[in-house]
Amino acid sequence: MKVPLNWLTKHLQTDASDEDMITRLTSLGLVVDAVSVPGKAFEGFIVARIVSADRHPQADRLQVCQVETGTETLQIVCGAPNAQAGLTVVLATEGAIVPSNQMVIGKAVMRGVESRGMLCSAAELGLEGDTQGILELEDDIALGTPFAQYMGLDTLILDVDVTPNRGDCLSLRGMARDLAASGVGALAMLQIRVIPATTTETLPVTLSPVAEKEACPLFMGRVIKGVKNGPSPQWLQNALRTVGIRSISALVDVTNYMALDLGRPMHVFDTARLKGGLHVRLSEDGEQLEALDDKTYILPKGLPVIADDAGLVSLAGIMGGKASGCSLETTDVFLESAYFIPRAIARAGQTTGIFSESRARFERGVDKGLVQTGLERATQLILELCGGDAGPVIQVGATKTSPQMIKFAPSSVEKRTGLFVDVSEMTELLEGLGCMVTPLEDDLLTVMCPTWRHDFVIQDDLIEEIVRLKGYDMIPSTPLPKGERTRDFFESAPGSHLRMRREWIARRTLAARGMAETLGWSFVAEEEATLFAEGAPLYPLDNPISQDLSVMRPRVLPSLILTAARNVAKGLLNPALFEVASHYEGIRAQDQKRMVAGVRLGQTGARHWRQKPESVSWTEVKADVWTLLEACGVNMDHLQLESQGPSFYHPGRVASVFAGGQLVAVFGALHPKILKAFNVKGSLVAFEVFLDHLPGEGAPKDALTLSPFQTVARDLAFVLDQKVPAQTVINLVKETDPLIRHVTIFDVYEGEGIPDGKKSLGLTYEMAPFQATLTDADLHDIMDRVIARVETATGGVLRA
Known part of the structure; x- marks a missing residue:
């Protein structure tokens, strides 16, 4: 969320x-990712006034203007058709850089006439507006005022990362409350008054029982007649501009x-364009809505509408x-203020794919207690900016909600975190967040949570808030105890598990x-x-x-194949990737199985003049498996x-590799259908x-002993x-x-001289004596026993 500091300090x-x-x-968990000063782009641009505008002696389309800056009068040659005496304008002084084209303004001679700056159009300033003429400003602005200050851009803009549980901090008011609670200043009082009805005009509103239960427990609004919609005043345009929102009209800008x-999303309807009353309900399958983003959405059943x-x-x-x-011709409006259940808004947003500032707040949870207060504040702004007469407040649904009550043991803070905080300080911190704290018996407190903190549910939530406001850096560092208990701890730690x-x-x-x-x-x-299922x-x-x-995922391989393919697409050839992760054979905890999976794609190495690389084959992954199993202590025999x-x-x-009848590994080339699918x-x-x-x-391996x-x-x-x-x-x-140490296969043959269904298997076995040199009798004895054992167990015969 973008946070202008000049707005925050209000x-x-x-x-x-x-x-x-x-x-x-940042220490409060509202991490400031970036800080910018957008006004820097307008250094050297000031508010000025044209004193006179005379025709250029050598150019019909140019005018020679005398421009007052508040401290001096400058001569500026200008070609804008609307340049005229008495106009308040934006002047780019010498050395200024034009935002639209990065041109540096300097003293120039135009058709023989000196010019000491440039009068700017909206387009040249990078703003929306007329590209043909210079930008016209209000006459009551002090000359010499920096243009960045006039635009409200002479402030730091913070880009703050708000976590999903802190919907209350998607507002300037919420962030100010957190800062005040942590001791950085005091929270300003809200000046919101109840607006009395000056017209009896109303609008029929209904709330279906299903919608009230599943989506909208409370819906409020009022008719405002006789408004005059138009551009917003400069202060409101500036405020929205600093957070990247384009000003549309006074009515729409007020809701934004x-x-x-205040974190109070609202909407305003043009009553002249409504047919009858408003009905808050759930959508029917196939209903269509042409939204304000100029897209038409076909809705499924059950979304709040x-x-x-x-x-x-x-x-x-x-x-x-x-x-x-609403449009500039709108004269009568219905101002809506409602509370929508977060999960209903989240589902509707995910289903339609629409993102809006309103959705971002409702799906995280807005303040239930601000529905009517927000309606009064928005009404006040509309009457101030657009005039008109406000009708009576219309309400459907229930306004009263039971506040969250939590029994809190102050001693639990030190027990859980090691940080000692005095009870009076805890009370002050919690009250700073909007809680009401009442002492009970047995050293307990009852904490009534504010309506804007949906994340306060159990005692641990309050402990976390106290430590957060006090400062995580205040938690004492406690070393682990030494001695037998420390050794026992590490021996039983999860990392020691097989x-x-x-x-x-x-x-x-x-x-x-x-x-x-x-990963x-x-x-x-x-x-x-x-x-892969x-x-x-x-x-x-x-x-x-x-x-x-x-x-x-039923196996880990799909993720690895996708990752390997993406790497190749980005130019990383011959990827060899592995992942240690879980795959899922069911929804129970025991159905979550751990595995090591790996893929090799492409060739065995990069192109080289000394050795031509080959395509990867099953032999590479067999070596991976064998090396891994041996390293894990598996008896390879x-x-x-x-x-x-x-x-x-x-x-x-x-x-497939089996150990004791149990499948322990699989390796090989993947099926062509997999390559095609991915x-x-x-x-x-x-x-x-x-x-x-x-x-x-x-058993642990003995140290290598050579014969x-x-x-x-x-x-x-x-x-x-x-x-x-x-x-x-x-x-x-x-x-x-036991003297036989190594056995390797050196030949497998099927063909001429070998009966059908048979194969010839040639092997070498190596014997390493440790007591004495082997005699011919010893060698013959071992060979006879090898032949007999193989023939008996396999039904094979020694090849002649």
Whole structure:
């Protein structure tokens, strides 16, 4: 929200410096993201008056003007058709920079006549207005007044980040209240008087029971007859301009001003353009509204709307309809002030996609107690600016609401935060926020919360406010206790848990393999989720951020593929990405599973004259999986591989890894349908490691001990059934004798000389003795036992 300091200080009586107020706002949680001074663009521009305007001796379309600045008279050559004596204008003095084209003004000679400045049009100043003539100002402005001051732009403009729970701070009044409560000045009193009716004119208004319950508990308004709509006075135009809102007309500007000043969104209807009375209700399916943004919206059933006897005239709390909007010809209006339930406005805004200042406030929660007070204040402004006669206040719905009452134990502040605050100071701080504090028995207080603080619900909310106003920097720093309790704490900390430790290991291991970690959304588009769900049900969000993030992801891979594709589109080639995250198999806590997923896209490296890169293949992700599992302490000798996997992998290039019959990992190339669906070009391989399925850690590894004797290797080849996994054979050989340290497959052959349905598997096993050099008898004994073990377990035979 943009906050002009000169506007803020109308609600805050303070001697604090601008810097102190900015610092205090940030410490209160109202973070000041940026500070600007828009008036700097108008340095060197002042208010002046044309004393005389004579025809240029050598140019029919130019005039030689004598311009009074308040301190001197300057000669200016001007070509504007409306330049004439007595006109109050904007003068760009020597050295000024024209905002529209960045031209530097200097002394010039035009057709033989000296000119010492420039008289400016609205367009040259970067403002809306006539581009043909110079800008005409009011005659009562003091000459020499800086133009930035005249425009109200000679102030700091703060860009403040307001959190969603602080709807009360989407107003200058709310921010001033927070500053005052924290000790930066005193909150100015509001001068709002009840406007008596001077006409009996009313308008029929109805509120449907359903709308009253679900959307609008209170709707108020009044007719104002005989108004004269027109441009707003300069002070109001300036106020709106400082926050980036264009002045439209006095009637409309008053409602915008109320939203910004007091946080009270309002709307004004031209009664001459209404058909009958107003009806506050919920929309019917298919109803249409042509809104003030010149767009037509087709509404679903159940959104809060305001209609007349002919049809919709407003999407309640968000935007009015064009058909009932005010114009410069408007003479009779109905001024609306209502309270709309936040969730109803949020749903309507998300459904229609309309954003407005009104919606921003209603969906965060506005002050229920300001409905009638705001109506009186807006009525007062309209009568002052436009004249007219106000009718009686019309009300439908209930005005009385039960205030939020909280029992508060002052001692809880120190117990929860470690910060001691005296009870009297707590009371002062809470009362500064608008609370009413009453002592009870047993050292308790009853706190009646103000109507503008919807976020006050429980005692902890009050504790947070006291500490926030006192200052988070006042919370004492307390070191952890030393000794046995400290060690016990760290040994039982979540980071020491096996899965948490494995997540940390996974991050370090994959980063060491050249992969980059990502952090993605937990939800994806429905069509993307369907590709990875394997027929399982999807779990959509009730209130998604967007349709592209509407379903809980059944696997982590969709997020990674999208991220990899976006990186390639932005010029980052050959991405290798991983994420440690959850995927969702249901809506229960136990259905949220942790996994490590990774993708590699493109080639194995950048182009180089010494080594041509190759397309990434399943071997890269197999190495990722093997390195990761080994780093996590998994016994690699007990793993089994099967040439199968989910349908989103390529059927001939996928493998699943099992440990004790439990699936622990999948890796391979992704199916072409996935590449097409995600518009991915090039080779794309992936892996998934299911952390919740990993077996417990094996025995700690011994330090590497080298054999003092000569190691010996032997080669064997077996003819086996094609379905026998190579890993099964490797495990059988390793388990034959403890001297066998390494087993590798060096050949797989199917073809001539091998029976159908069979394969030849060649392997090497290496033996490392530690007691004595192996004799021929030892080697033959081990080989005989290896052959017998493999043949017995697999049904294979030694290849001749």
